[in-house]
Amino acid sequence: MTTVDDLREGAELPPLRLPPITRTTLALFAGASGDHNPIHIDLDVARSAGLDDVFAHGMLSMAYLGRLLTGWVPQHRIRSYRVRFAAITPVHAEPTCTGRVVSVADGLATLALAVTLADGTTTLTGEAVIDLT
């Protein structure tokens, strides 16, 4: 776990590299997260929507990024956490979560967050505010 002193401007969080997202990952996440939207787990439904295949829940990537955060600071210090889902995460993708301290002011550190895939696609960008006091 990091110390508050590590939260200086420009500091990079140790990246979190995930194994490939399998269909099993998606089935388990559907059940565990309660998001049963079949577009993520049922190929027939994905095809009926004009897609070639199922794709990962956005909230799976946000949960991975949450692991990056709570692996770095105690969770109670997180004041806010938000993301924009920029691109679909295909099945078999290998996400990497990254974060960087962009500012420290008034006892709050602001982190810029991202999830990228092995092919360079940024699937998610976000921001978290950490209470340093």
Add this chain to the structure above:
Amino acid sequence: MPVDPDKARALAFPPVTVTVERGRLRFFAQAIGETDPEYVDLAAARAAGHPDLPVPPTFFFSLEMESPDPWGYLADLGVDLRRVLHGEQEFSYHTMVYAGDTVELRPRIVDVYTRKGGALEFLVKRTDVMRHDQLVAEATAVIVVRNPEVAR
């Protein structure tokens, strides 16, 4: 079919009351590959100062999914779930929540707007998470509805 903004803003969401279960938190941790024992092992959680297993940062979204029909509001608005994308998600945290806590989630639509001449519609849903009378967290979801047949 375009979403009627007035109807969306007036939607009445029944509040969702959920008691957070240890087993669900462990299943969620397993599904996201969580390796930190604080989130799965009660003794490790207590050693870290938690009264029970903590609700991780994004699990408030999942608590709302405990509603009997979490996508029902989209059907009420005439939206085909297959056309829906999750555009943005935000959480604000006021205090930690733990296994064994009972929370009430109170969703509402706070904004509706369109882009690209109606080819994309956006619904902004805000959910207050209450534990007794205390606001413990707020969740805001931006839901995107794709209408590819609308000419740009």
